[in-house]
Amino acid sequence: MSGLFELAVTAILTLATQGPAAQELWNAGRREEAIEAWWREQERAPGDRSALLRIVEAELAVHRYAAALEHARGLGAEGARVRGTALYRLGRAAEALGELGRESAAELAMRVDAYELLQRFGEADRELAELARRTEGKSASVEAMLARSAVRRGDAAAGERHFRRALELDPVDPGALHGLGMLLRGGERKSEGLALLQRHREVTPLLDQLEFARRGVDLGPMHAANHAAVGDAQRALGRIDAALEAYRTADRLASGDALVPVALRHARVLAEDRKDVASAVRVLESAFERCGNAKLLVRAGDVLADAGERAAARERWTRALALRPQDAELRARLERAGGKL
Amino acid sequence: MTVEHACVESCWGELRWGEWRRWASVCALAFAASCDGGAARPQAERSSAGGAWFVDVTAECGVDFVHDAGLSPEKHLPETMGAGGVLFDVDADGDLDLYLLQGGPMRRGGAEPGTFMEPDGNLPSNRLFRNDGRGRFEDATAHSAAAAHTGYAMGATVGDVNGDGHLDLYVTNLGADVLLLGDGNGAFVDGTADSGLRDERWTSAAMLFDADGDHDLDLYVAGYVQVDLARALWCGERKEGWRSACHPDAYPALQDRLWINDGRGKFRDATLTHGIEQSFGKGLGIVPCDVDADGDLDLYVANDSTENFLWLNRGDGTFEDGTLLSGVGVDGRGMTEAGMGLASGDLDEDGDFDLFVTNFDDESNTLYRNDGSGLFEDVTLLIGLEGPSRMPVGFGTVAEDFDLDGDLDLAVTNGHIIDNIQLYHDGKTHAQRSQLFENDGRGNYRELEAEAGAFGATPVVGRGLYSGDLDGDGDADLVLTQCGGRTRVYRNVRGDASRALVIAGLPEHARVELIARDTRRQLRAAGPQPSYFGACGREILTALPFTELVELIVRPAGERASRVALERPLAAGRVELRRAGERWSARVTAR
Numbered sequence: 001m002s003g004l005f006e007l008a009v010t011a012i013l014t015l016a017t018q019g020p021a022a023q024e025l026w027n028a029g030r031r032e033e034a035i036e037a038w039w040r041e042q043e044r045a046p047g048d049r050s051a052l053l054r055i056v057e058a059e060l061a062v063h064r065y066a067a068a069l070e071h072a073r074g075l076g077a078e079g080a081r082v083r084g085t086a087l088y089r090l091g092r093a094a095e096a097l098g099e100l101g102r103e104s105a106a107e108l109a110m111r112v113d114a115y116e117l118l119q120r121f122g123e124a125d126r127e128l129a130e131l132a133r134r135t136e137g138k139s140a141s142v143e144a145m146l147a148r149s150a151v152r153r154g155d156a157a158a159g160e161r162h163f164r165r166a167l168e169l170d171p172v173d174p175g176a177l178h179g180l181g182m183l184l185r186g187g188e189r190k191s192e193g194l195a196l197l198q199r200h201r202e203v204t205p206l207l208d209q210l211e212f213a214r215r216g217v218d219l220g221p222m223h224a225a226n227h228a229a230v231g232d233a234q235r236a237l238g239r240i241d242a243a244l245e246a247y248r249t250a251d252r253l254a255s256g257d258a259l260v261p262v263a264l265r266h267a268r269v270l271a272e273d274r275k276d277v278a279s280a281v282r283v284l285e286s287a288f289e290r291c292g293n294a295k296l297l298v299r300a301g302d303v304l305a306d307a308g309e310r311a312a313a314r315e316r317w318t319r320a321l322a323l324r325p326q327d328a329e330l331r332a333r334l335e336r337a338g339g340k341l
Numbered sequence: 342m343t344v345e346h347a348c349v350e351s352c353w354g355e356l357r358w359g360e361w362r363r364w365a366s367v368c369a370l371a372f373a374a375s376c377d378g379g380a381a382r383p384q385a386e387r388s389s390a391g392g393a394w395f396v397d398v399t400a401e402c403g404v405d406f407v408h409d410a411g412l413s414p415e416k417h418l419p420e421t422m423g424a425g426g427v428l429f430d431v432d433a434d435g436d437l438d439l440y441l442l443q444g445g446p447m448r449r450g451g452a453e454p455g456t457f458m459e460p461d462g463n464l465p466s467n468r469l470f471r472n473d474g475r476g477r478f479e480d481a482t483a484h485s486a487a488a489a490h491t492g493y494a495m496g497a498t499v500g501d502v503n504g505d506g507h508l509d510l511y512v513t514n515l516g517a518d519v520l521l522l523g524d525g526n527g528a529f530v531d532g533t534a535d536s537g538l539r540d541e542r543w544t545s546a547a548m549l550f551d552a553d554g555d556h557d558l559d560l561y562v563a564g565y566v567q568v569d570l571a572r573a574l575w576c577g578e579r580k581e582g583w584r585s586a587c588h589p590d591a592y593p594a595l596q597d598r599l600w601i602n603d604g605r606g607k608f609r610d611a612t613l614t615h616g617i618e619q620s621f622g623k624g625l626g627i628v629p630c631d632v633d634a635d636g637d638l639d640l641y642v643a644n645d646s647t648e649n650f651l652w653l654n655r656g657d658g659t660f661e662d663g664t665l666l667s668g669v670g671v672d673g674r675g676m677t678e679a680g681m682g683l684a685s686g687d688l689d690e691d692g693d694f695d696l697f698v699t700n701f702d703d704e705s706n707t708l709y710r711n712d713g714s715g716l717f718e719d720v721t722l723l724i725g726l727e728g729p730s731r732m733p734v735g736f737g738t739v740a741e742d743f744d745l746d747g748d749l750d751l752a753v754t755n756g757h758i759i760d761n762i763q764l765y766h767d768g769k770t771h772a773q774r775s776q777l778f779e780n781d782g783r784g785n786y787r788e789l790e791a792e793a794g795a796f797g798a799t800p801v802v803g804r805g806l807y808s809g810d811l812d813g814d815g816d817a818d819l820v821l822t823q824c825g826g827r828t829r830v831y832r833n834v835r836g837d838a839s840r841a842l843v844i845a846g847l848p849e850h851a852r853v854e855l856i857a858r859d860t861r862r863q864l865r866a867a868g869p870q871p872s873y874f875g876a877c878g879r880e881i882l883t884a885l886p887f888t889e890l891v892e893l894i895v896r897p898a899g900e901r902a903s904r905v906a907l908e909r910p911l912a913a914g915r916v917e918l919r920r921a922g923e924r925w926s927a928r929v930t931a932r
Contacts, residue, residue, distance in 0.1 A: 058566070063765055063766040063767065063768075063769060066766045066767045066768050067767055089768065090732075090768040091728075091732035091768070093728060093733050099888075116722055116727070117722075117727055117728035117731065118728060119723075119725060119728075120721070122743070143672075148673070148674075152723070156555060174671075174674070174675035175673060175674045175675045176675075178673075178674070178675025179673075179674075179675065181665075182668050182718070185666055185668070185716065186716060194665065194666065197666070198664040200671075200675055201648065201665060201670070204648060204671065204675075204677060207676075208590065208646065208647065208677055209590075212588065214814075215588070216891075219578065219765075220578070270749060286852045298794045326425060
């Protein structure tokens with residue numbers, strides 16, 4: 001479920017803002033070493049439950065669910081959420097239900113799924129109703145879950161309503177495109193059903209690309225390129241907000257020349273999809289200040305030139321040329337624009 | 342020869358069954374003989390097994406095959422695939438022999454991506470094991486000639502491609518595929534060059550089936566992905582011991598190919614003319630199945646992390662893409678899955694063929710229920726198969742009536758592809774338990790744990806799983822191939838042999854309805870079923886009490902159905918259904 005992915009990424013990035021020493025290892029992507037370092041700190045102050053909780057959270061982030069479960073046993077009620085998450089991720093649905101609460105949407109989503117896995121559909125539906133109340137009809141994936149539940153109960157009309165609502169929220173929600181297409185394929189609205197299924201087919205490779213990119217983030221959440229790949233995939237799906245969020249994360253994590261491709265893609269979305277030239281230029285210039293790569297100034301000039309801001313464009317190209325005086329193409333571009341050499 | 346049971350009736354009047362020949366002599370067959378050659382011991386063994394359905398007879402049955410995955414530091418993707426096997430009667434002596442496919446040292450990359458070169462040195466070969474009829478096997482590789490092939494094998498399919506009455510094999514490899522022509526006595530010659538078949542890519546699954554209803558076997562071959570072994574990608578974390586095989590998403594897909602047989606074993610490539618030109622799917626499983634009950638064989642292809650295909654046969658061997666409307670391309674949530682193994686069968690006993698696909702971890706295996714017209718619904722969650730299949734990586738699967746209670750149970754073998762997966766998820770392992778699911782008669786499934794016996798007891802790196810009656814007791818035994826491990830053989834000790842009904846000799850993939858005196862019906866398909874990368878036995882193993890069978894309706898691919906009514910109950914033993922002039926006959930065996 002896509003919501004869980006974002007929550008997991010947030011948790012990992014939050015961990016990146018905590019603590020000293022071990023923290024640097026975590027921030028550098030050396031996550032197992034960071035956990036070991038935290039354990040060493042924990043041994044010096046064994047009663048520190050918040051530190052232990054942090055370790056367990058970190059273990060969850062690196063998929064050490066069995067370890068997290070073991071270590072969270074000493075956390076009492078405070079550790080129920082992490083124990084529940086670990087049990088769920090270990091495929092122990094019935095036990096997970098004994099630990100998972102209802103405080104967060106992520107926990108509720110796990111509860112719904114766990115009940116469904118156990119074929120306790122009535123209880124799953126009750127949890128889903130609570131999840132829907134919590135998300136206030138603003139989550140496409142929850143709407144698609146409500147739709148599937150309705151179809152399972154034989155209420156096709158409610159299923160259709162929820163699928164359509166999901167598509168309003170996210171026109172490429174795979175569950176809704178496919179689910180509504182399946183619902184309509186056999187009746188009088190077969191052509192609409194087929195069109196939805198066709199649309200689903202078109203976006204499926206893009207969704208797979210997104211899934212692949214997310215696996216990269218999961219493996220290396222501190223690598224900027226992985227987040228930028230998520231941004232690319234989201235952009236291909238037309239999810240511009242999600243793309244920008246991924247690029248911002250990538251931007252934050254990148255350094256040196258690795259920042260260049262990130263900033264270029266980030267600025268492209270701002271300029272082309274959002275028509276926000278000022279923000280695009282800001283992204284490029286900010287990146288230039290951090291890494292000093294002239295390509296960023298050249299692109300900033302291009303963006304400004306495309307927007308008709310010739311003087312501003314010439315100014316960026318001129319600065320870039322100062323850094324790359326042998327760049328004949330840039331020199332020609334500047335000449336065409338009437339700039340001083 | 343005495344005609345004991347005449348039953349000449351055909352509702353369409355085309356095919357009449359000429360005679361039922363009671364073979365009194367075969368009543369003396371040593372049913373249920375054990376792997377060690379002993380006499381029948383079903384009841385005692387069931388007791389000693391404590392209710393278990395399967396016992397592991399690998400050690401004593403003569404199958405001593407160990408797969409060599411060719412593991413390398415580069416963790417090339419082919420190393421993870423394992424290889425399959427084929428259960429077939431190589432010497433026409435009435436029992437199932439076993440052909441097992443071998444990997445070997447990893448191939449070297451050729452000049453171009455997707456081309457391969459053999460490594461130096463001696464290479465291990467595929468092996469052939471002959472059955473003595475009681476489930477004891479002897480290594481017959483030395484006499485199998487070209488079947489001792491040393492390509493880095495993936496899968497195989499079996500059938501008589503040239504109409505000489507002997508079974509042939511088509512083997513897919515990491516590199517050039519090979520067509521092995523059988524002589525009916527366990528020896529093979531390489532007939533690839535003369536056949537017109539040529540495929541030197543990385544192919545995976547293959548299926549011989551009669552696409553165009555002309556009574557010969559055509560061939561569908563799944564292309565997998567284009568890897569460049571000379572320039573291996575690095576996947577996984579860049580730490581010592583953490584490198585892992587790459588996901589197939591990292592490689593471009595290869596096109597599947599359809600080859601049409603001229604009836605004499607000469608094939609022409611029909612990929613671009615018969616409707617499958619868009620078949621770039623990273624296929625791993627192929628099952629022919631008449632999903633829309635129009636009399637021809639459609640093809641369902643399980644693809645790895647891309648949309649599965651359903652190719653609907655137009656009746657002449659050309660296909661149209663039926664994936665979208667049928668709903669079998671993705672799961673019920675609209676997500677692609679990593680399709681591996683396949684089984685088809687009437688799992689909910691409603692008179693049509695359903696489809697079952699094994700998938701990756703954090704997905705689930707998927708059961709698509711057919712509404713009879715070829716429209717399917719993902720019912721995995723509803724019928725109890727989602728929960729147990731979320732964590733394992735499913736590969737080979739078979740749908741068989743293991744306990745002979747009249748419905749189709751499911752067996753699945755599992756095993757991760759990442760050999761260091763525990764570094765990435767400490768709840769996952771490379772070797773995993775196989776799983777057995779019992780059907781409640783209405784298509785709902787319950788996982789059997791202790792009852793699975795040896796089959797589910799020991800974690801394996803499972804890949805192929807093939808069913809067939811190895812020991813002649815009428816129930817379905819299992820052969821399991823591992824990636825980089827020993828092939829296991831499991832004997833079924835659960836099936837009540839007094840209920841067993843074995844129907845052999847039918848054309849490949851024929852649709853068969855069995856009708857009982859009380860009007861109960863069973864729909865079954867003649868094999869071979871593909872599982873993952875191989876072929877199960879061709880016989881139908883079912884459980885309708887022999888004395889209650891009153892009618893059979895048989896529909897071979899591309900032909901009209903033939904209805905055969907029995908005038909009076911049959912006695913135990915083996916009968917042959919044969920009519921002069923027909924191209925096939927069937928043998929029915931009961932205890």
